[in-house]
Amino acid sequence: MARGDHQSDDDDFMDPPQRNQATGRRKEGDEKKKRIRNRASQERLTVLIDKFTDDQKGAAAEMGMQVLMDVRCTNLVNPVCDWLGEIYDPASREFVIPGRGRLPLNEESVFCTLGVPRGHIKVPYEVNNEIEEELFARLFPGLEAMPNTSVLADSLQDMTTHGEVFKMKLLMYLISAVFAPTTSLRPSNKCFPILANLKNVKSMNWCKFIADFLHDAFKNKMYQKGCRLHLMLMYVDSLDLSTVDFTGIGGPPPTHKFAVSAWTISAVKAVLAADRATDGTYGKLQLMAKHAIDYSVFGGPQKFQKWMDVHSAPSCPSEARAPVEHLIGQFASGMTGLLGKLVEGWTSLSASDSGAVARQFTSFVPERTHRPTGCHGRYDYNSSQEPGDTQDDVDGDAGLSKDDDDDTDDDEHAEVRTCGNKGKDATGAHPP
Structure with missing residues (x-):
């Protein structure tokens, strides 16, 4: 097999099981092939980084990947990643947590999780046969086809140098196992144009690349693709942890700038255990205030959706309605919070002080007029x-x-x- 044959523009997806044209039965062995899964290996990543020399970690830092050299989480909790894929709303590019709020999938969220470069150059993740021909022999001498990702990891682990070849192999591994893992056992040949431009890797927008890769996958219901490390850490780092018991695991994550350098797998599992519902889904814990949306003024999320249905123009497409819906939800949530604080403060006053506030407050409440009204309650009289x-x-x-x-x-x-x-x-x- 030629080294580029295993990958094309559709190489990121496994073909569905084939059926025997005569019997209609699946061919032997296809059941195993049917179980599509993401090829990210968080454990192998942490083992590799632990064995890197200071010079090799310095080489990673030269490409802007120094935050990933401090990764603490040794594994992934795949069920929560699957769940997040299922509740993703492509129109608004948000994860809609039922009854809790929304989490955005954008550059900012990826940066806060992974701390990867957020430069001005687009990541050139694309097929270029000429560049592939030029670099393949240098990276994999003696091989005719792209090796498995696990073989690439072994090669990295055996290296003692920290020059360009090390940087290219590390970058290819990060793309294939962390940033944009697919269901393929091999790294994508779309990595080669990136490797040919090492000097600009630090100026590339890896945050946008990771977010867009996940968005495109989820939009097409390919929930097994994309950066699961971001999904998992983004979610647990957005939850209110005040009710979670961290006894015996060293306490909650420390104050941090990037989630990847703070969360351990023990802390992640403790939070997800507290967040998991009886039906196997997640969402029991509240989101942090900056992410939460309070729909109580509408009677809950479902009634808010009905309210939006009633008041939205029939011709409004879902793509245009999504940002409006989000902003109205945030506005109503903010007003609900302000009114709650008003009531809390007002009711804590003495009777005399409360009366004084009430008299001042009435100046902001317009007096009712008794003008003629139409069927909608509006003043529609025209003399x-x-x-x-x-x-x-x-x-x-x-x-x-x-x-x-x-x-x-x-x-x-x-x-x-x-x-x-x-x-x-x-x-x-x-x-x-």
Whole structure:
């Protein structure tokens, strides 16, 4: 097999099991092939980094990957990654946690998790046969085809140098096992254009690359692709940990700038155990305040969705509605929080102070008017559309008593009568 044959533009997906055309049965051995899984190996990554020399870690730092050299988590909890893929909303690029809030999938979230470079150059993850031909023999002398990712890891572990070849192999491994792992057993040949541009690796936008790779995978319901380390750490690092018991595992994660350098697998498992629901899904714990959205003013997330359905224009596509929905949710959540603080502070005052605040507060509440209203509760009266007074109208108005004529506050037709009696003295009219 030629070294590039195993990968094409669709190389990141495993083919579905083939059926025998005569019997319709799956071919022998296809059941194993059907079980598609992500090829990320967090344990192997931490073993590799632990054995790197200071010079090799320095070489990683020259490419902007120094934060990853401090990774503490030795494993992945795949069920939570699967769950996050299922609740992802491609239109808003957010993970919608039922009844809790939303977590964005963007450059900022990846940077806070992994601390990888966020430069101005697009990551050139693409097939280039010429570059591949040039670099392959240098990286894998004696081989005719791309080796398995595990073989690449073995090669890295055996290296004692820290020059360009080490950097290229490390970068290829990080892409294949951390940043953009696929279901393939081998590294993608799309890595080669990146390796040919080592001097600019630090200026590339790896945060956008990782976020976009996950987004494209989830949008196409390929939940096994992408950076699972980011998914897992992003989620646990966004939760309110005040009710989690960290006894016996060294306590909660320390204060940190990047989640990858703070979370251990023991801490991750403790949090996810507390967050897991009885049905096997997650979302029991509250999100941190900056991520949470309080839908209580609408009666909960489901009723908020119904409220949005009622008030959204029928022609509005879901892609355009998603950011509006998110902003309205945030606004309502913020107002709910402010009103809660107002009530909390107000009710803690003494009776006299509370009364004083109430008197001041009334100045901000407009007085109700008793104007004519339409079926929607709006003031839709237009005097220009009112027909002229008939004699019966004039006589009827003239027959009002003085008390009735003055009592305009409780009569929704007061303005009509006033117009009809313009220039007339109601009190001087003869009774019928």
